[in-house]
């Protein structure tokens with residue numbers, strides 16, 4: 152590890168010398184990746200990085216970097232600070248290997264609290280840029296986080312922020328996220344002041360949010376298996392569909408013991424039971440090599456996510 156770092160430094164120094172001390176060149180192992188233009192009207196999909204949209208000079212939003220490929224793309228774009236607003240634990244170790252700083256400030260789907268808006272604005276004002284802000288898919292929460300934070304720093308008006316959210320594809324049903332951006336206000340210099348090193352690289356997320364973040368990651372893998380006809384996809388040969396569907400069924404079943412989940416009313420419990428049944432049926436279909444049945448159960452399970460969230464998460 153130390154040897155490798157030294158080697159990179161030596162190579163970087165040689166390239167810097169050759170290019171006569173202009174802007175520092177990207178490390179030699181990482182190819183430069185152009186940053187999407189601010190005027191782009193569609194999101195970009197880059198290697199290991201989905202739904203990438205520029206919000207302001209040196210401020211970019213998008214999906215969670217997928218493995219090292221996504222982190223290398225960020226490095227290639229010159230990103231220095233990555234901000235996750237997702238509940239999942241960020242891959243800090245691999246980011247740090249590339250010299251990328253991680254900041255973790257998770258938000259929910261129903262609003263961006265004033266406290267979080269201020270912290271996000273402080274990160275944009277004080278941490279090394281360019282800065283990349285992501286949630287899971289890069290459509291809803293990262294867009295609202297950026298919208299509120301950039302209104303906070305004075306870089307965007309709420310209308311301009313909402314126009315960038317449209318490009319990210321923020322769904323209209325997340326009314327709390329849109330409202331947070333509409334109501335965001337510029338912060339004064341004192342409110343924007345912060346020690347750049349004070350932000351956490353991992354915030355401990357527990358209970359229902361942690362389980363949901365894991366369910367989200369596992370269902371992504373299950374969908375990849377489905378798209379490959381319930382076999383291991385060519386670009387993910389180690390993916391075993393039945394292993395992931397078993398994990399999904401276990402995660403849903405475990406929610407009956409979760410204190411936060413148990414506190415919801417009967418209608419929620421009914422929806423949860425339907426999802427538990429669908430996840431078990433999906434697992435059984437995959438194990439029984441019943442591709443049509445598995446397609447059907449996965450569709451039912453996905454509908455269940457939306458139905459429960461519409462009432463119990465997004466407002």
Ligand code: HEC
Nearest residue numbers: 237238239259360363364367422423426455456459463464
């Ligand atoms: C029976 C209800 C219910 C079902 C079914 C359900 N969820 Fe959730 N989910 C919730 C609630 C409630 C929250 C909000 C928890 C909070 O913020 O405290 C949530 C939050 C989430 C989050 C946000 C986690 C974060 O980072 O803050 C994700 C992602 C998620 N769910 C994914 C899924 C997926 C994918 C499915 C379907 C495969 C699913 N959920 C099914 C109730 C449900």
